[in-house]
Amino acid sequence: MAVSANRLELLQIADAVAREKSIDRMVVIEAMQDAIEKAAKARYGAETEIKAEINPRSGELRMWRLLEIVDEVEEPSRQVNLKYAQSKNGNAKIGDFLTEPLPPIEFGRIAAQSAKQVIVQKVRDAERDRMYEEYSGRIGEIVNGTVKRVEYGNVIVDLGRGEGIIRRDELIPREQFRYGDRVRAYIYDVRREQRGPQIFLSRTHPQFMAKLFMQEVPEIYDGIITIRSIARDPGSRAKIAVTSSDSSIDPVGACVGMRGSRVQAVVGELQGEKIDIIPWTDNIADLVVSALQPADVAKVVLDEQAERIEVVVPDEQLSLAIGRRGQNVRLASQLIGWDIDILTEQEESERRQKEFTERSALFMEALDVDEMVAQLLASEGFSSVEELAYIELDEIASIEGFDEETAAEIQNRAVEYLAEIDRKFDEERVALGVEDELYEISGLTAAMLVALGKEDIKTVEDFAGCAADDLVGWTERKDGELKRFEGTFKDFPVSREEAEEMILQARLKAGWITEDELAQQQGEAGDEEAAV
The missing domain is CATH 3.30.1480.10 (NusA, N-terminal domain)
Known part of the structure; x- marks a missing residue:
């Protein structure tokens, strides 16, 4: 045929x-x-x-x-x-x-x-x-589809001109779909695979909530209101921070809508997920106060280098601030991007008392003074012997009950104490084999040289090969949480800029760079700061 x-x-x-x-x-x-x-x-x-x-x-x-x-x-x-x-x-x-x-x-x-x-x-x-071309260009959009089948908890969705998959871990907990159900989801990835393009959908992605708000709130769609950050515990609770470019429009009120109509539409789509809407501000302290609502915050202490926030709350507000299974503080931390530690006023008071006692004991031992003088120094805000040794004499003499002679004696004892410690550290440095030449680098002390020696950094060339991260440490975000990695100078108050300056001095001394190159680098750094 x-x-x-x-x-x-x-x-x-x-x-x-x-x-x-x-x-x-x-x-x-x-x-x-x-x-x-x-x-x-x-x-x-x-x-x-x-x-x-x-x-x-x-x-x-x-x-x-x-x-x-x-x-x-x-x-x-x-x-x-x-x-x-x-x-x-x-x-x-x-x-x-x-x-x-x-x-x-x-x-x-x-x-x-x-x-x-x-x-x-x-x-x-x-x-x-x-x-692939059609849907790869639609990553970041919400699509509507019909459930085609459910396989091992994964939902296969018919999108009309394609087929997407919502994996089990991308579904809101306790959410059930059957054949023929209508479903809305967020396209977060499209990949070429052997069996054809795979369109991956999600209902737990933070941007799914952002896109839902964009559909419900015209001001977000028009760009007047901006969603700055979202933290979700899918199906349970979420926090969303918004800001408005128009001072006459309340971003929180616009997102809530008349009698909560707009936010309720989003809540309904997300299976009853409770949503806290807070106003965004660049002031981290104010932002954390809003993010921890409904708990009241008594005090906020920031550690900008470690991106960590210490929050003090009234004793009766502790459970509210932490939330069920730590949910409230965890979502607040994700929203801001900083780690948050919660303390009660009693815990803070006990810690402050402990620090006061420790400082008093330090002054008694280092300065050979009685308990009353040591406590007086601690209560005036002095936290270390170094402060007493290098502060202006008038500041010590201005303490009630002290005169210039007493102040001078205290300062002399502080200087002698630090000199003795330096002598002991210097002996340890020599024993470790750390070169004397490192003393010529401005900012390095005997205690720092001992710390370097313990890390097998013993010469100018060794120190020149260090990075600032090696000295002062660094932070990495893993699984939504910041993890801190300590550096060699973890016990010393050295900033990243100071560490970089020390390393540049070492490279200059080792002949790795010239004076002209150093001046050029410093000039470029100054230009960058001016531009910022």
Whole structure:
């Protein structure tokens, strides 16, 4: 049995397939051309080079055999000599191809089946490319779909022109879907895979909530209100921080809506997830007070270098501030991006008393003074012997009950105490083999050199090879939480800028950089600061 198709049928088939699969008509026509070429090779020989072309307007099919022009023919089915080629075309030259028209062929059953497989595969590849291009450009959007099936807790969603998957961990807890249910989800990733493009959807992603608010709140859609941060415990509770570029519009009120209509629409979509909407501010202290609502905050202490916040709350507010299973403080921490420690007023008082006792004991031992003098120094805010040794004498003398003579004696004892400690550290430094030359780097003390020696940093070259992170430590965010990694100078009050300056001095001393290069680097750093 032979199969043939007239011109009109070829174009009708191409149009029908292109409409059904939502792909370009020319892709289908090119697939047909590839299929015809494969069928023709089955008839004329697999080694034969054949070109088929379907006119996209008339549907006319033409075929040629391509023969490479060579000096000496080795494969008669693929090559032709120059003399013969020039008899057909006077301009022919070595390396060109001579074309010979071939008559239309009728497809046998096997050839027709083979051609069908080629067309099906080409169309499937084109359909996959079309789907990937369409949905990869829609990452970050909300899509609506119908549940097609549920497999091992994963929900397969029919999106109309594609198929997406909501994995079990991207579903809101206790959420159940059945075949035919309508579902809204957020496209967070599209990947090319062996079995075709995979569209990954989520209902737990923080941006799913942001996009829902954008649909419900026109001011967000128009860009008047901006969502600055979101923290979610899917299906349970969420915190969202918003700000307005128009001072006449209350961002929180706009998101809540009349009688809570706007926020309730989002809550309904998220299976009753409670949402706290707070006003964003660049003042971290004010922001943490708002983020910990409904708990009252008595005091906030910031550690900007470690990005850690210490919050003091009334004793009866502790459980409210922490929340059920730590939910309230965890969401507040995620919203702000800083770690938050919660203390009660009693705990803070006990800690302050402990610190006062420890400082008093330190002054009694270091300065050889009685308890009353030590407590007086501690109560005046002095926290270390270094402060007493290097502070202006008048500040000590101004303490009630002290005169200049007493102040001078206290300062002398502080200096002698620190000198003795330095002597002991210097002995330890020598024992560790740390070079004296490191003393020439401004800012380094004997205690610091001991710490460096314990890390096997013993020469100027060793120190020049350090990075600021090695000395002062660094922080990394893992699984939504900040993790602190300590540096060699963890026990010393050295800032990152001071550490970088010390390292530059060492590199200059070691000959790694010149004075001119150092001046240029410092000048560039100054320009950057001025630009900021």
